[in-house]
Amino acid sequence: MSSTNETVVRFINITKDFTQGKNVSRALNHVSFEVNKGDICGLIGFSGAGKSTLLRMVNELETPTEGDVEVLGHSLKNTKGKKLRDIRKRIGMIFQEFNLLESKTVFDNVAIALKLNGESKDYIQQRVTTLLEFVGLSDKKDSYPYELSGGQKQRVGIARALATKPEILLCDEATSALDPDTTESILNLLSKINKELQVTILFVTHTIRVVQKICNKVAILEHGNLVEFGNVIDIFSNPQSTIAKKFVGAVIPNVIPKGIKDELLKYDGKYKLIRIFFHAQNATDDVIWQINNRLNVHTNVMFASVSELQDVVLSVITLQITGTEDDFKKVYDYISSRQIEFEEISL
Ligand SMILES: Nc1ncnc2c1ncn2[C@@H]1O[C@H](COP(=O)(O)OP(=O)(O)OP(=O)(O)O)[C@@H](O)[C@H]1O
Ligand SMILES: [Mg+2]
Structure with missing residues (x-):
């Protein structure tokens, strides 16, 4: 019911x-x-x-x-x-x-x-x-x-x-x-x-x-x-x-695994880490593709988890975005326009 x-x-x-x-x-x-x-x-x-x-x-x-x-x-x-x-x-x-x-x-x-x-x-x-x-x-x-x-x-x-x-x-x-x-x-x-x-x-x-x-x-x-x-x-x-x-x-890993953290600490380019929450199985279909191809901003999936709740599937994807402040803004505006929840995280 x-x-x-x-x-x-x-x-x-x-x-x-x-x-x-x-x-x-x-x-x-x-x-x-x-x-x-x-x-x-x-x-x-x-x-x-x-x-x-x-x-x-x-x-x-x-x-x-x-x-x-x-x-x-x-x-x-x-x-x-x-x-x-x-x-x-x-x-x-x-x-x-x-x-x-x-x-x-x-x-x-x-x-x-x-x-x-x-x-x-x-x-x-x-x-x-x-x-x-x-x-x-x-x-x-x-x-x-x-x-x-x-x-x-x-x-x-x-x-x-x-x-x-x-x-x-x-x-x-x-x-x-x-x-x-x-x-x-x-x-x-x-x-x-x-x-x-x-x-x-x-x-x-x-x-x-x-x-x-x-x-x-x-x-x-x-x-x-x-x-x-x-x-x-x-x-x-x-x-x-x-x-x-x-x-x-x-149930949903929210701590960045040590191996990934060590890699990121070595990385010296400018990047942001964001965690995106998708509430349905099909919602992930093209968001990352769009960021890479339409916005032309480079992304890298650091890790992801999928959990089945009572009647929805929740996917949490941690994404590294590499680029300029302008690129970050473009990505944030785009994700917001798709009404998808996300947050910026730090190491
Ligand atoms: N009849 C009682 N007399 C005195 N203290 C009580 C009584 N019943 C519960 N308490 C106290 O109230 C608090 C909450 O107890 P309660 O049994 O509601 O906890 P709980 O969350 O169900 O714990 P558990 O997961 O161990 O079952 C505890 O500190 C407990 O010692
Ligand atoms: Mg009890």
């Missing part, structure tokens, strides 16, 4: 202080941002950044010390009783450690919320069968959790979270306990849930590859502060903060 302008979760100036005895520690510090219907929003940060605390506020497992969370148009601060329970029913959650009931079969684990809601036996039978088919576990319905692999357990966790047809799915490190291939298949499943069932997803992780693979939005937290928030493509193209540069640098 593509992102829309309808906000489903709005964090408004959230502060959270934990008090232990006489000590007060601040886990979240005036955090504000919003998640729209159809988004897969990654919450990323190092351990202790406040990711889980923030996520858990969406279904009131945690309450803010200051600020408010609006969920599906309702202020959680001002909503109580049955109305609050109704909102919580519209939210599902999955966890790193799966949290399955070991003494119950796969079928019964998935059926829990439906039984609690007093659904009929026939409906439960039909709904659980559909869900197990959706997550690819039809043949495991009578198995117990100990008979399943980590990836299969997470599929049960996902089916259980989807049982009541939630509009929002909260995922806390849902793939952190899984190997890379299994992680990939779970991320594909979450993507399918977002697209086919129109579920908005908030995904806590400390792995930027997860954000790269499935998220369209990302919020970067550091020591309880929101340091960056926006579209994944924008933050991957142009990370501002040190921490964002560090995360993005892990």
